[in-house]
Amino acid sequence: MRARVLIVEDEIEIAELISLYLKREGIEVTQVESGEDGLQKLEKEAFDLAVLDINLPGIDGFEFLQAARKKSAIPVVIVSARDTDEDMVLGLGIGADDFVTKPFSPKVLAARVRAHLRRFLDSQASAKKFIRFGPFNLDLEGYALQKE
Ligand code: CA
Numbered sequence: 001m002r003a004r005v006l007i008v009e010d011e012i013e014i015a016e017l018i019s020l021y022l023k024r025e026g027i028e029v030t031q032v033e034s035g036e037d038g039l040q041k042l043e044k045e046a047f048d049l050a051v052l053d054i055n056l057p058g059i060d061g062f063e064f065l066q067a068a069r070k071k072s073a074i075p076v077v078i079v080s081a082r083d084t085d086e087d088m089v090l091g092l093g094i095g096a097d098d099f100v101t102k103p104f105s106p107k108v109l110a111a112r113v114r115a116h117l118r119r120f121l122d123s124q125a126s127a128k129k130f131i132r133f134g135p136f137n138l139d140l141e142g143y144a145l146q147k148e
Helices: 012-024 035-044 061-069 085-093 106-129
Strands: 004-008 028-032 049-052 076-080 098-101 130-133 136-139 144-147
Touching (some): 004 012, 012 028, 012 106, 028 035, 049 061
Parallel strands (some): 004 028, 004 049, 049 076
Antiparallel strands (some): 130 136
16 A cells, blocks of 8 residues: 555654554655644645644644644544543544554554555545536546436
């Protein structure tokens, strides 16, 4: 799977560990250590998923997520030592797709990332093959126009 993942994590060892497991899956990884850097990256480059820590220097993961959601619909997997119900409800409520608590199994995290990527990339691909307007469906691959 050729996909690009942004890791926003200030603990380098954890970022490296996640990175290692994702690279094994053939995923391209970019690491940043703050939410501000993460937002800049999102602005300039295309990613298919973000792995996000909550306790960060500067803006925290929740603030990053709120800002990121204004311009990006990519899946976001939170990986955090904060494991209260409130943190999870807040994270998922403002747009995270998954919440993994530290300590975590990098193997299981990589599997979750892969699952989210698969769904996201599939939905992107099918959205590209068809253009809908009113009752019409234009199939770009079959060069067919259908009326519903
Ligand atoms: Ca942290």
